[in-house]
Amino acid sequence: xxxxxxxxxxxxxxxxxxxxxxxxxxxxxxxxxxxxxxxxxxxxxxxxxxxxxxxxxxxxxxxxxxxxxxxxxxxxxxxxxxxxxxxxxxxxxxxxxxxxxxxxxxxxxxxxxxxxxxxxxxxxxxxxxxxxxxxxxxxxxxxxxxxxxxxxxxxxxxxxxxxxxxxxxxxxxxxxxxxxxxxxxxxxxxxxxxxxxxxxxxxxxxxxxxxxxxxxxxxxxxxxxxxxxxxxxxxxxxxxxxxxxxxxxxxxxxxxxxxxxxxxxxxxxxxxx
Numbered sequence: 526x527x528x529x530x531x532x533x534x535x536x537x538x539x540x541x542x543x544x545x546x547x548x549x550x551x552x553x554x555x556x557x558x559x560x561x562x563x564x565x566x567x568x569x570x571x572x573x574x575x576x577x578x579x580x581x582x583x584x585x586x587x588x589x590x591x592x593x594x595x596x597x598x599x600x601x602x603x604x605x606x607x608x609x610x611x612x613x614x615x616x617x618x619x620x621x622x623x624x625x626x627x628x629x630x631x632x633x634x635x636x637x638x639x640x641x642x643x644x645x646x647x648x649x650x651x652x653x654x655x656x657x658x659x660x661x662x663x664x665x666x667x668x669x670x671x672x673x674x675x676x677x678x679x680x681x682x683x684x685x686x687x688x689x690x691x692x693x694x695x696x697x698x699x700x701x702x703x704x705x706x707x708x709x710x711x712x713x714x715x716x717x718x719x720x721x722x723x724x725x726x727x728x729x730x731x732x733x734x735x736x737x738x739x740x741x742x743x744x745x746x747x748x749x750x751x752x753x754x755x756x757x758x759x760x761x762x763x764x765x766x767x768x769x770x771x772x773x774x775x776x777x778x779x780x781x782x783x784x785x786x787x788x789x790x791x792x793x794x795x796x797x798x
Contacts, residue, residue, distance in 0.1 A: 550576060554584045560669055564600040623787050628655045631780040635773055637757045644682035649673050674700045674714060675707055677741035678754035680727040683718045685751025706731040728769055736761050740769050742777045744784050
């Protein structure tokens with residue numbers, strides 16, 4: 526398969542004098558940590574970030590000096606200071622001020638946990654979370670990442686991509702079979718994303734985790750592009766698909782319209798993918 530133009534441009538930039546390799550490596554060391562990997566040794570950081578151990582050591586010691594990483598015996602963990610990086614982005618969107626109360630109202634009306642996420646590569650990243658009851662075995666919070674291919678918010682956000690961007694995303698996608706219900710065929714996945722474009726919502730049933738279902742709808746910016754997605758999750762029941770369409774979908778759509786109205790009313794900066 527021929528390389529996408531975006532990939533060729535990216536590769537050329539990484540060979541240019543403007544590319545700061547040390548910065549890229551430092552960020553890769555930070556991204557080595559996750560909800561499932563909160564404490565990592567130098568060897569583990571090097572492996573997950575695809576760095577040599579010597580480079581990983583220098584990066585971690587520098588990050589520790591700057592206050593973004595702290596030692597915990599023979600391992601390292603992120604410090605609360607890394608939140609400054611994420612909250613700087615969230616602050617530009619005013620998400621915490623604008624969406625939090627609307628999602629809280631939605632969560633209490635439907636008595637289900639609700640979230641908001643953006644697309645970041647092959648993952649969705651949670652930017653707002655209102656927990657009501659725990660359905661997933663994994664604890665989710667702001668900054669949590671889940672595979673876009675197997676989540677309702679992921680498919681809503683992917684439906685907002687241009688055809689060329691979606692084609693490039695699918696080319697890079699390596700779907701994982703999380704359960705027997707997971708969609709791993711890229712052609713089928715593309716069809717589901719196309720269906721989401723048409724219906725303006727995504728419903729995913731037990732693809733990420735057995736017993737877990739989720740519903741998501743888009744929120745558009747002033748330019749009419751899908752900027753973020755909101756969702757709710759619920760345990761699987763034989764009639765859950767009917768409940769989703771008759772009760773939960775109208776409630777999510779109402780909240781999405783309220784957030785969009787706030788974006789326009791407050792003339793907030795355009796949010797883009």
